Amino acid sequence: MTEPSGGDERIALVLQGIDKRYGATQALRSASLRVRAGTVHALLGENGAGKSTLMRIAYGMERPDAGAIAVHGAKVRLNSPANAIALGIGMVHQHFTLVPVMTVAENVALGGHGMLDLSRTISELHELSARTGFSLDPEVQVERLSVAAQQRVEIAKALMRRARLLVLDEPTAVLPPSESTELLRWLRSFADQGNAVVLITHKLGEALSIADDVTVLRRGRTVLVVAGKDATAAALTDAMLGAASAGEQVGKTPATDRVESRASSRIPVFRAEQATLADTSGMVRVRDASFVIGAGEIVGVAGVEGGGQRELLRALAGRLPVVTGVLERPDMVGFVPEDRHRDAVLLDRPLVENVALRGAGTRRGLIEWNTIGARTESLMRTFDVRAPGPRAPIRTLSGGNQQKLVLARELDADDMTSTAAIVVENPTRGLDVRATAEVHARLRAARDAGAAVVLYSSDIDEVLLLASRVLVVYAGTVREAPIDRDVVGRLMLGAETHAER
Amino acid sequence: MPLGLAALGELLVERAGLINIGLEGAILAGAFGALVGASTAGGIGAGFAAAALAGLVIAMLFALCVIWIRADQIIAGTALTLLSVGATGTLYRALFGSSGAALRIPTSEPVAIPGVATLPVVGAALFSQPPITYFLYLLAPALAWWLARTHAGLALRAIGERPEAAEAAGIAVDRLRVLAILSGGVLGGLAGGTLVLAQAGTFAEGMSAGRGFIAIAIVVLGRWTPYGVAAGALLFGAASALQYAFQAMGWNAPYQVFLVVPYALTLAALAGAVGRARAPAALGRALETRR
Numbered sequence: 001m002t003e004p005s006g007g008d009e010r011i012a013l014v015l016q017g018i019d020k021r022y023g024a025t026q027a028l029r030s031a032s033l034r035v036r037a038g039t040v041h042a043l044l045g046e047n048g049a050g051k052s053t054l055m056r057i058a059y060g061m062e063r064p065d066a067g068a069i070a071v072h073g074a075k076v077r078l079n080s081p082a083n084a085i086a087l088g089i090g091m092v093h094q095h096f097t098l099v100p101v102m103t104v105a106e107n108v109a110l111g112g113h114g115m116l117d118l119s120r121t122i123s124e125l126h127e128l129s130a131r132t133g134f135s136l137d138p139e140v141q142v143e144r145l146s147v148a149a150q151q152r153v154e155i156a157k158a159l160m161r162r163a164r165l166l167v168l169d170e171p172t173a174v175l176p177p178s179e180s181t182e183l184l185r186w187l188r189s190f191a192d193q194g195n196a197v198v199l200i201t202h203k204l205g206e207a208l209s210i211a212d213d214v215t216v217l218r219r220g221r222t223v224l225v226v227a228g229k230d231a232t233a234a235a236l237t238d239a240m241l242g243a244a245s246a247g248e249q250v251g252k253t254p255a256t257d258r259v260e261s262r263a264s265s266r267i268p269v270f271r272a273e274q275a276t277l278a279d280t281s282g283m284v285r286v287r288d289a290s291f292v293i294g295a296g297e298i299v300g301v302a303g304v305e306g307g308g309q310r311e312l313l314r315a316l317a318g319r320l321p322v323v324t325g326v327l328e329r330p331d332m333v334g335f336v337p338e339d340r341h342r343d344a345v346l347l348d349r350p351l352v353e354n355v356a357l358r359g360a361g362t363r364r365g366l367i368e369w370n371t372i373g374a375r376t377e378s379l380m381r382t383f384d385v386r387a388p389g390p391r392a393p394i395r396t397l398s399g400g401n402q403q404k405l406v407l408a409r410e411l412d413a414d415d416m417t418s419t420a421a422i423v424v425e426n427p428t429r430g431l432d433v434r435a436t437a438e439v440h441a442r443l444r445a446a447r448d449a450g451a452a453v454v455l456y457s458s459d460i461d462e463v464l465l466l467a468s469r470v471l472v473v474y475a476g477t478v479r480e481a482p483i484d485r486d487v488v489g490r491l492m493l494g495a496e497t498h499a500e501r
Numbered sequence: 502m503p504l505g506l507a508a509l510g511e512l513l514v515e516r517a518g519l520i521n522i523g524l525e526g527a528i529l530a531g532a533f534g535a536l537v538g539a540s541t542a543g544g545i546g547a548g549f550a551a552a553a554l555a556g557l558v559i560a561m562l563f564a565l566c567v568i569w570i571r572a573d574q575i576i577a578g579t580a581l582t583l584l585s586v587g588a589t590g591t592l593y594r595a596l597f598g599s600s601g602a603a604l605r606i607p608t609s610e611p612v613a614i615p616g617v618a619t620l621p622v623v624g625a626a627l628f629s630q631p632p633i634t635y636f637l638y639l640l641a642p643a644l645a646w647w648l649a650r651t652h653a654g655l656a657l658r659a660i661g662e663r664p665e666a667a668e669a670a671g672i673a674v675d676r677l678r679v680l681a682i683l684s685g686g687v688l689g690g691l692a693g694g695t696l697v698l699a700q701a702g703t704f705a706e707g708m709s710a711g712r713g714f715i716a717i718a719i720v721v722l723g724r725w726t727p728y729g730v731a732a733g734a735l736l737f738g739a740a741s742a743l744q745y746a747f748q749a750m751g752w753n754a755p756y757q758v759f760l761v762v763p764y765a766l767t768l769a770a771l772a773g774a775v776g777r778a779r780a781p782a783a784l785g786r787a788l789e790t791r792r
Contacts, residue, residue, distance in 0.1 A: 111656070
């Protein structure tokens with residue numbers, strides 16, 4: 001894709017033929033990236049395309065299985081972030097790496113050697129503020145700062161270590177629009193001074209408006225390298241989604257499987273009207289959402305990370321209150337969170353105790369273990385959960401069987417009348433093909449039995465396969481889309497918004 | 502005085518986000534080491550050196566369990582304390598016989614500092630002390646300075662708060678944790694040495710008598726700052742002295758009542774202090790598994 005890296009100093013970073021495998025997942029397959037000094041380079045791709053992995057490799061946090069790295073024309077091996085920092089690479093992670101109780105200056109000084117001279121750090125930060133137009137108070141505690149200001153601290157940390165190549169992972173996902181614009185403008189001027197910026201993003205509009213070069217990753221491969229001025233929203237979308245495979249994927253879905261749905265003809269189970277949702281820190285994530293989800297349908301939810309779907313799903317499941325507007329939902333909604341091990345089960349406890357967890361927060365008094373034991377056994381039978389027995393710790397089960405038990409519990413399978421609704425988030429993550437097919441079959445069966453199923457998956461094909469329509473969340477707005485890979489994909493990337501401009 | 506040393510050592514460990522219940526074991530090992538060092542090699546210096554070494558060995562075991570194997574900190578610390586109780590007892594009987602004829606070893610003589618030692622009330626209590634006490638007086642400010650004014654000190658504090666952030670800043674997190682544990686062990690060992698070489702002049706099984714746990718409480722009482730910890734240790738020491746004073750007044754009360762005084766006072770101070778104190782955020786948190 002790129003010619004071998006010569007000793008060209010004008011190329012800030014070359015990654016070539018990078019392979020990386022995590023267990024059974026091939027995260028990167030011979031991926032490459034070539035960042036010229038003096039430019040902003042957008043790195044685009046869907047969730048799981050390998051963008052973050054590639055940049056973690058560039059920052060020495062992960063080691064590639066194969067491939068070569070060159071920084072400013074010199075071949076290098078990166079064994080730790082310390083190596084990368086020494087080479088002038090700075091990274092702003094999506095989740096900040098700051099110590100909350102320490103001041104800005106202390107955070108910036110962290111990682112140095114010898115004597116700590118905070119007053120010097122403070123004056124250097126003032127100087128940096130003056131030079132770059134960053135507003136930063138070096139003596140304030142980081143935990144008192146807004147997210148945007150914390151991000152500036154991260155950038156300041158990199159700049160104080162003389163970073164000439166700045167990698168930012170989804171920097172605008174956490175920012176309100178005005179702050180985003182300001183950040184992008186600043187990145188532009190930083191690049192214009194001869195530095196380089198790699199901007200990892202899901203947002204097409206951002207890439208098109210600021211990038212000199214664009215690289216698109218899909219399923220771990222570099223599929224498109226194009227100059228920003230030659231790029232079009234359509235070409236980038238096609239590259240990200242894989243235009244050729246799009247029609248094929250949808251075509252695979254058997255037509256008979258799809259229950260044609262029209263929300264109005266169903267008994268509404270969820271109804272949102274002008275609902276506004278905020279995350280736990282109080283930041284508004286979804287604005288004025290209105291939709292209806294009826295009994296007996298699977299409605300997909302799609303969105304790129306940080307778009308607000310996480311909050312939408314939790315609000316539907318009753319885990320997050322509504323800020324303003326209306327969200328009608330049944331009292332008891334089953335919820336299958338994406339991190340099964342952390343949020344759905346007690347790994348070292350027996351199956352029966354895990355089954356007893358459902359609705360545990362609303363019950364009082366003694367637990368009827370006999371009843372729950374019998375229920376566990378019946379759930380295991382109906383959902384074909386392969387386990388040594390109802391008293392075995394859930395850890396001893398395979399991932400697929402764990403997930404089936406969680407689904408069975410949340411669907412309350414012996415008593416279908418009570419569960420009219422379930423919200424599932426990445427229900428097949430980490431499962432093999434067979435277990436995935438079983439989970440899919442269970443969700444369809446629940447729908448056929450009259451449940452309202454809300455399905456989110458970061459794998460858009462899974463959503464398209466099961467759902468009858470899709471709610472697409474993009475930057476806090478919820479829009480409804482039909483089962484059409486192209487339409488959903490474009491809405492997810494905010495492509496329409498871009499065209500409107 | 503032994504409390505101050507042990508508590509300052511534990512302070513280092515806790516600022517690195519770890520909690521070493523094995524401190525009690527390090528103190529006891531240090532006491533036994535002091536006995537062996539002083540009675541075989543002779544001399545107080547050899548006693549303290551052996552005490553430090555014994556504390557270091559216990560700390561190395563703790564580091565091995567917690568950093569290398571990633572075992573639970575509380576379990577590892579408890580196990581090491583029990584190990585130390587058993588091992589010192591067994592070795593004591595094996596080396597010095599079980600007759601219980603208490604071995605006397607020379608103790609470190611108090612050195613009066615001219616000028617201040619004659620001050621009324623506090624003079625003799627603070628400035629006519631064995632040399633190890635003056636080391637303690639220097640240690641608290643030295644630690645405070647190190648934590649605040651060196652990059653290594655800043656790194657240690659960062660590890661205790663947000664190890665992921667420290668790692669991203671290029672700090673070798675595990676190495677610094679090990680160093681903190683080892684330093685804590687040496688100070689714990691010296692605390693045990695002080696018990697034998699500057700106070701009792703002999704060793705008895707289980708003579709640490711819970712001082713390791715008191716030291717851990719003092720770290721909390723001192724709000725994880727060196728000066729606070731030093732003040733906490735002084736308060737506890739004063740309370741112990743008060744207890745003897747009460748007993749000497751000849752009140753008609755069971756002596757156990759007076760024994761409670763230092764603990765009750767510490768507990769009261771703790772209850773008052775903790776509300777406002779803020780522990781290192783990563784304190785005692787299970788260590789992240791290694792990649």
